[in-house]
Amino acid sequence: EAGVAQSPRYKIIEKRQSVAFWCNPISGHATLYWYQQILGQGPKLLIQFQNNGVVDDSQLPKDRFSAERLKGVDSTLKIQPAKLEDSAVYLCASSDGYRYSGELFFGEGSRLTVL
Amino acid sequence: GQQLNQSPQSMFIQEGEDVSMNCTSSSIFNTWLWYKQDPGEGPVLLIALYKAGELTSNGRLTAQFGITRKDSFLNISASIPSDVGIYFCAGLQGAQKLVFGQGTRLTINP
Numbered sequence: 390e391a392g393v394a395q396s397p398r399y400k401i402i403e404k405r406q407s408v409a410f411w412c413n414p415i416s417g418h419a420t421l422y423w424y425q426q427i428l429g430q431g432p433k434l435l436i437q438f439q440n441n442g443v444v445d446d447s448q449l450p451k452d453r454f455s456a457e458r459l460k461g462v463d464s465t466l467k468i469q470p471a472k473l474e475d476s477a478v479y480l481c482a483s484s485d486g487y488r489y490s491g492e493l494f495f496g497e498g499s500r501l502t503v504l
Numbered sequence: 505g506q507q508l509n510q511s512p513q514s515m516f517i518q519e520g521e522d523v524s525m526n527c528t529s530s531s532i533f534n535t536w537l538w539y540k541q542d543p544g545e546g547p548v549l550l551i552a553l554y555k556a557g558e559l560t561s562n563g564r565l566t567a568q569f570g571i572t573r574k575d576s577f578l579n580i581s582a583s584i585p586s587d588v589g590i591y592f593c594a595g596l597q598g599a600q601k602l603v604f605g606q607g608t609r610l611t612i613n614p
Contacts, residue, residue: 393546420600431592431604432547444600480546490554491537491596495546
């Protein structure tokens with residue numbers, strides 16, 4: 390079974406530029422999450438989707454971050470314009486969403502450096 | 505928001521030693537989980553605990569769900585080099601809100 394796929398693995402941009410990250414969850418997983426992990430910290434939830442609907446986006450900085458999961462499968466997270474403090478690893482995770490147990494399957498992450 | 509406090513923040517041990525780390529919160533959680541993250545990878549689930557007082561083992565790992573539902577600990581026996589990494593506790597509150605601690609970084613001297 391293929392795991393959670395993310396791209397790109399690494400991205401370096403200058404502040405005020407834009408960037409987009411892509412995630413393809415495990416096949417059949419209804420719930421998809423985007424987490425932000427700043428160096429030395431634990432993952433922080435940005436947004437959670439159940440199929441193509443948003444369950445929780447309370448910690449998403451909506452003035453610059455946006456995310457979509459239009460067909461309920463893959464998802465894109467966009468940052469525009471980027472700030473220095475956005476430098477972090479962006480982790481995508483999925484779960485089957487119907488027997489929610491807290492077990493998330495994470496991708497390898499997309500490391501963003503903002504200069 | 506909710507905060508999970510992990511201690512210690514880092515550990516330096518000799519191969520073969522036992523390890524103990526814990527996680528506390530001011531909030532009650534109905535599920536506690538322990539994840540491990542290797543460099544350049546996403547976290548991977550090690551153990552999940554669903555009932556207060558529950559003690560669960562997975563090989564050399566043992567974890568307990570505190571009776572107050574506000575804490576959990578993880579023990580690793582007879583550490584080996586592949587145990588190196590960052591260990592995160594996570595608490596599930598309500599239906600689907602999962603909160604992570606800041607991690608305990610484990611380093612093993614051969």
